[in-house]
Amino acid sequence: MYTFSHKSRQLQAELSAFMDEHIFPNEAAYAAQLHATENRFAPLPLMDALKARAKAAGLWNLFTPESHGQYCSHGGLSNFDYAPLAEMMGRVSWSPEVFNCNAPDTGNMEVLMNYASEFQREEWLTPLLNGEIRSSYAMTEPQVASSDATNIELSIRREGDSWVLNGRKWFITGAMNERTRLFIVMGKSDPHNPDRHKQQTQVLVPKETPGIQLIRPLSTLGYDDAPIGHAEIAFDNVRVPLGNVLLGEGRGFEIAQGRLGPGRMHHCMRLVGAAQRALELACQRAASRTTFGRTLSKHQSVREEIARSFSEIEMARLLVLKTSHKMDQQGVAASVDMIAASKTTVPLLVQNILDRCMQIHGAGGLTADYPMAEAFNYARWCRQADGPDQVHQMALGKQIIERYAERG
Known part of the structure; x- marks a missing residue:
């Protein structure tokens, strides 16, 4: 069931190589440019240079669904095939923009693809797809x-x-x-x-x-x-x-419901990547730091935190993939149960994983020297964004009760 298409596997390999060559080595340079600019909301030269590289490499508009494959060079991807790509991008908070895959633009582009007139798409969708605006x-x-x-x-x-x-x-x-x-x-x-x-x-x-x-x-x-x-x-x-x-x-409410479903899943996909990177850094930290005469990795409590985090990342990833698969097979409307389950589970799960990894890093985990603190902020506000957890849990609970009560 969980086999990615040849196209997805190829893009995964290309994206992974791009991240290693151009994204991770530029994290410090990106932060330096951002802090040096007088207007923090102005375009960064490094971002523009990386976008040009990504576009030339064919790693552009990866989020585009198969139903609108005419808008991208790769012909579009299913939600399932896009999930591992979004996870990779989630390892660095700012990297989705490099590939024109950042919120809220992805959701807005899908709104224009699905609901806009031809004139509206020409005026707004085209420059968004090109990364011009x-x-x-x-x-x-x-x-x-x-x-x-x-x-x-x-x-x-x-x-x-x-x-x-x-x-x-x-x-x-x-x-x-x-x-x-x-x-x-x-x-x-x-x-x-x-x-x-x-x-x-x-x-x-x-x-x-x-x-x-x-x-x-x-x-x-x-x-x-x-x-x-x-x-x-x-x-x-x-x-x-x-x-x-x-x-x-x-028809505004109808549009909102159609827009927010895929967007919620994109956040969950990226959060899995943030958690995976944090776990890897925590393991490296645990193997390199010594307390009380032995490395952190030898302490039982650290091993338990690492084991729990690994297990929860696997659960989150599988939940995201199962939800994405259902969306591809049955559509967004028929998948609201799984979307709600993902939306209310993954951000909180990742928030807790990041908290453990921050703790293993000591005071440094709270700083910008490591990606966990910013990722924690992202996970926390995802519990509010696109509807707070309580609303989704209320709707999901009602749906599940009705589903199983009818069988009694």
Whole structure:
């Protein structure tokens, strides 16, 4: 069952070689450039150079699904075949952008592939696929519990030949980046519709549209995730043409559900890679450091932590692969149970693995000298991103109870 295609295996070998030659050796240089720049959300010369190398090597837009293979040179990959590639990229937090496979752009590109008009795809999808611009997905709001997407309040109303947007969004990934040119904005266009899942609409809003104000960059556990970043944004009488609507008025919730499923799995795929790298570093640390007259690797507690972490990584990886396989075979809608199981299990599991590996590294594990602290931040905010764990567990629990109760 778990056999990757020839195409995936070939790309895995090529990506692994690229990571060894160009990504891992440049981690320190990347950090130095980021800290030296006056604007932390400006493009980095090293990133641009690495992107050119990745594109020339054919390691570009690897996330593209088979159903839209016309948009990439490799013809598209299944979720299952993409999983090991995303895991490799997850070993270095910033590396997915090198291959044009970073959030939120991958999800936004899939939205445009699936729901945009031909004109919208030409205007926005093409430059995104080429890596010429970046994008953001504006859904979460500070004043309501956005875990229930029907709560969102940003107003989208028709006025003549325009949509007029008023409201506030926050934790909008990519909004601070200088190359971001497009916001996909979800708001409420029909608040009195008796079907609360048809009250929302999504529209395409160019970043430079008058009335948009970037209030501030936001951080998570002290990390600003530059140069991509997260932002709080105000929309004050922002006007865009009626033709900027995605799919149609009242179909915003439908788009959100279609977008977030694959995105949740991409996060889980990358997190497995972050955990695997942390485990390898912890083993190297345990074999090279001595306490109380023997190496850390000889201490029973360290061995137990390593064993537990290895086992949990294997469980997480298998859960991701099984979920990806079901998505490929039955579609996203039929796989919401496995997607929810992955989304609520993998980030927490990886968070705990990273915590153990940080502990084995002593105080150094808390610093930027090692990748674990930043990866821990990533795992932690993944438990909030794309819907908090509790919402998914509530929906999954209901589904499972109904499934098995009917057999009684």
